Amino acid sequence: MSQLQLNVKYLREDAREPVYGSDYAAGMDVFSAVDESIPPRTRKLIGTGISVSWKGCDAEHYYLRVAPRSGLAAKSWVDVGAGVVDYDYRGEVFVLLVNNHNENTFEVKKGDKIAQLIMEKINRPIIGIVTEHTETKRGSGGFGSTDVPNIPSP
Template sequence: MSDVDVLIRRLDPEVPLPTYAHPGDAGADLVTTVDAKLGPGERAVLPTGIAIALPDGYAAFVHPRSGLAAKYGVSLVNAPGTVDAGYRGEIKVIVVNHDPREPVVFRRGDRIAQLVIQKVERARFHEVAELPGSARADGGFGSTGGYRAAGADNEQGREET
């Protein structure tokens, strides 16, 4: 893992800088600067109080926190959110409460997402009449299997019990 220098501006003087919880972590924790309560199915845009300047050839990706997902059903609507190298505004996180019954409450300073900085390539797109073949071809959207609905017939043709 190599280090990259990222310039950061605190828009809220009391907000902590993003930090890595453990050595080797890919994501640095982002916190919210506001209190918010989301009912079941609701979403909100939460500010983080920071803006960054990434070097050309890099992007930052805002990922959900697995603990929030497992404990409270919280995720990000556009996971991962993309912060382009040229963006200089405040990083904001679009959270959603997927829990069908319980609200979730965020307090100022709560960790709400992770910021992952990655080197990215720019593509040169070349239009062609036909694409070269591959073993997968146009198979997608579950074409390799791996999921069976509850009550579906098993491989021997019997219903699972």
């Protein structure tokens, strides 16, 4: 199996290539290519100034997950919303930043680390329609049903 290669294209002058923060980091840090203000309790798409593609053995069986940076969340109350970069996407990589603070505006500056890209393998199952599922001990017990008593009903 050949090593996957991530190809990065700069779309803006201030763009930076993703970098691993350590030798064993799972994710590559990505950087803001823009200055933006995110008011309290709001969210904003932040451009990275890059587009990506990848090649190698079974490259089409991988995607990039846009993941939060734990330090950003801990220090600033800023989180990363859901994000996926599919194999066939060639546009700019954006990061949805969510300012969870009640009072403070979050300032994003060009060059700030704003998220991580984590390459993950996918398995696309075929979809089968059924009228019944096999019985299990758990059944339809959901959120916390295996260890939390008295979950309130919606």
